[in-house]
Amino acid sequence: MAIENISLSGRKTAVTNKDMSFWERIYLVQIVKGMMITIRHFFKKKITIQYPEQTRTYSPVYRGLHVLMRDEEGRERCTACGLCALACPAEAITMKAAERTKDELHLYREEKYAAVYEINMLRCIFCGLCEDACPKEAIFLTKSQKHVNVGTNRESFIYGKDKLVISVEDGKNKRYN
Numbered sequence: 001m002a003i004e005n006i007s008l009s010g011r012k013t014a015v016t017n018k019d020m021s022f023w024e025r026i027y028l029v030q031i032v033k034g035m036m037i038t039i040r041h042f043f044k045k046k047i048t049i050q051y052p053e054q055t056r057t058y059s060p061v062y063r064g065l066h067v068l069m070r071d072e073e074g075r076e077r078c079t080a081c082g083l084c085a086l087a088c089p090a091e092a093i094t095m096k097a098a099e100r101t102k103d104e105l106h107l108y109r110e111e112k113y114a115a116v117y118e119i120n121m122l123r124c125i126f127c128g129l130c131e132d133a134c135p136k137e138a139i140f141l142t143k144s145q146k147h148v149n150v151g152t153n154r155e156s157f158i159y160g161k162d163k164l165v166i167s168v169e170d171g172k173n174k175r176y177n
């Protein structure tokens with residue numbers, strides 16, 4: 001069989017230049033057929049929802065916005081080791097490390113901490129590799145169902161520690177979802 005005659009899908013139709021019949025020329029049958037499809041869909045159950053008032057049930061493996069964790073004493077867990085940034089395939093994470101002083105023992109768990117920690121949400125693909133890479137259980141992707149806010153400038157998509165670090169209260173109660 002010639003290659004041009006093979007139809008893998010079984011839907012291949014041969015194109016011919018035969019003259020159209022009267023009914024084909026006035027398109028009436030095609031218009032009625034199209035209207036029937038429209039009417040059929042009109043009475044079907046709607047699949048659109050009124051977000052944000054309504055939300056769908058999320059998948060059990062859903063990964064939402066990130067949080068930076070505190071320990072049970074309310075201290076930040078992140079030591080600015082950089083492993084999450086290395087693991088990130090989208091290069092969305094940046095940070096600056098700083099040394100903890102004696103006065104800051106109650107703020108940071110280890111001697112080194114992230115003075116600056118930022119995630120560029122325009123780059124993030126919510127893969128969760130940062131969470132997997134973290135040796136300190138400091139970063140998690142939550143199931144909060146909160147989404148990145150809509151914005152008109154790029155700066156608003158850079159999430160810093162002010163948005164990422166959980167509250168002391170939540171840290172003590174091990175709440176972050």
Ligand code: SF4
Pocket residue numbers: 084087088089090091092093119123124125126127128129130131
């Ligand atoms: S979820 Fe993935 S893409 Fe987003 S910051 Fe973490 S590693 Fe990077």
Ligand code: SF4
Pocket residue numbers: 077078079080081082083084085095114133134135136137138139
């Ligand atoms: S979040 Fe974890 S992996 Fe990333 S810098 Fe902090 S301690 Fe290291």
